[in-house]
Amino acid sequence: MAAYLLAIDQGTTSSRAIVFDDKGCIVSQAQLEFAQHFPRDGWVEHDADEIWATTLTVCRDAIAEAGGVAAIAGIGITNQRETCLFWDRESGAPLGPAIVWQDRRGADLCRELAAAGEGETITAKTGLVLDSYFSATKAKWLLDHDPDLKSKAAQGAALFGTIETFLIWRLTGGKVHATDPTNACRTMLYNTYDMCWDTDLLSLFGIPASAMPEVKESADDFGVTDAALFGDTIPICAAIGDQQSALVGQACFQKGSIKSTYGTGCFLLMNTGADAARSTHGLLTSVGYRVKGETSYVLEGSIFNAGTTIQWLRDNLKLFSHARETETMAQVYDNNRGVYFVPAFTGLGAPHWDPDARGAILGLTRDTMPEDIVRAALEAVCFQTHDLMQAMVKDTHIDAAVLRVDGGMAVNDWLLQFLADTTRLNVERPCVTETTALGCVLLAAYQLGMFASLEDAASLWCQDRIFTPQANEAEMATLHDGWEDAVRRVLVKDGQGA
Numbered sequence: 001m002a003a004y005l006l007a008i009d010q011g012t013t014s015s016r017a018i019v020f021d022d023k024g025c026i027v028s029q030a031q032l033e034f035a036q037h038f039p040r041d042g043w044v045e046h047d048a049d050e051i052w053a054t055t056l057t058v059c060r061d062a063i064a065e066a067g068g069v070a071a072i073a074g075i076g077i078t079n080q081r082e083t084c085l086f087w088d089r090e091s092g093a094p095l096g097p098a099i100v101w102q103d104r105r106g107a108d109l110c111r112e113l114a115a116a117g118e119g120e121t122i123t124a125k126t127g128l129v130l131d132s133y134f135s136a137t138k139a140k141w142l143l144d145h146d147p148d149l150k151s152k153a154a155q156g157a158a159l160f161g162t163i164e165t166f167l168i169w170r171l172t173g174g175k176v177h178a179t180d181p182t183n184a185c186r187t188m189l190y191n192t193y194d195m196c197w198d199t200d201l202l203s204l205f206g207i208p209a210s211a212m213p214e215v216k217e218s219a220d221d222f223g224v225t226d227a228a229l230f231g232d233t234i235p236i237c238a239a240i241g242d243q244q245s246a247l248v249g250q251a252c253f254q255k256g257s258i259k260s261t262y263g264t265g266c267f268l269l270m271n272t273g274a275d276a277a278r279s280t281h282g283l284l285t286s287v288g289y290r291v292k293g294e295t296s297y298v299l300e301g302s303i304f305n306a307g308t309t310i311q312w313l314r315d316n317l318k319l320f321s322h323a324r325e326t327e328t329m330a331q332v333y334d335n336n337r338g339v340y341f342v343p344a345f346t347g348l349g350a351p352h353w354d355p356d357a358r359g360a361i362l363g364l365t366r367d368t369m370p371e372d373i374v375r376a377a378l379e380a381v382c383f384q385t386h387d388l389m390q391a392m393v394k395d396t397h398i399d400a401a402v403l404r405v406d407g408g409m410a411v412n413d414w415l416l417q418f419l420a421d422t423t424r425l426n427v428e429r430p431c432v433t434e435t436t437a438l439g440c441v442l443l444a445a446y447q448l449g450m451f452a453s454l455e456d457a458a459s460l461w462c463q464d465r466i467f468t469p470q471a472n473e474a475e476m477a478t479l480h481d482g483w484e485d486a487v488r489r490v491l492v493k494d495g496q497g498a
Contacts, residue, residue, distance in 0.1 A: 006059065008055060008167065013264060051098065082138075084139055084187070110130050130188075153211050172224065180220070182288070197212050247259050271296060301387075306381050307407070313326075425469070
């Protein structure tokens, strides 16, 4: 009997497929990177056909290594959120590029909407701040700059979706056009509280309702794959945005539990249960997951650049050859020697929400070395996490004691120790660090009846290591003061900084 589950983890820089067994252990995996396109300052695009091609290839490779399609009981899909595109209803061909979540081309539209007083309305309906991070401004830009696309959309011949919706469409041979609430709620077109596409917001952004996907639950029936793809059909049993999937994979099912993922960006999520907490400190209200008619909400803080900062230091400045070298480099000096790095390559996210801020390295002197810059980049991730945690405490009045971490940067012990020292929290790293992929297959397993409840799935989580605060609290506070000064220097919003 088929006992394995396939996770499709479609990320910002690569497509991955991981096969898990029923104990949450990895059986096989495959990964392919794909091209990043930067047509202008602040613009980031993907080729949706390349995303599909890499996804199909890694799925076939992982399935073959796991013993073939007969071994796969179901598929869970997790994806980069907010990245969106239109495609042809008949052919499935992309109608333009996929506009990536990091893309800032909608910033001017956001300013216009804010001036028109739409910001508060959007926040009240969606739980989001008015920002070009989210899909709505990207969709409107595509429609406004392509008359043929706009005509097709008006005629019902174009479909819209985030990446998991596009993949489901392709996987099912065009039979299923669907998403889940965790992705829908990040479009700025979905009423997070009423749990439906909002007709007023669709009208505001000029997007026809006929283009929008059906919103299913996170664990649900998303159809079956076209048999021609893998040699037989496989049921698609779950779809969930990558950060919420990591929340599930980290077994953060209790109210007040927190995880932070350090990948391309950094995303800190707190489970607020059935209560959709409304932030007054720049955080976002989103759906954490929805199963069996019940919704768990999250408060989220988003940092746009984490792993991308390390990638930039490697590829653009050539400061090291591999990311693993950063751990050793950060330890060369016993302090940061006054160097701060604000990685605002594409603006600043929570809690500042300044799309016009740009990156800066401050405190440079003649004796500044590459190691100082690398250390400053790692410290920046921790300082930003601290700022998000403080905002969450103010919004929820919950004093968390534990932070569960994952993502590619979580293998860096120096980073996690500095994170514990900065946030004054116990930082837990799990044995299975592929928590984003694990989360979607846990939901798929739940949909298939392999678990009686999500809480039962939590028994698969185990701790690899815990990092506890060690540094002097007053010294850490002084370091953070230096960080706050650095941030003030790059802020453009409200007339600050550049």
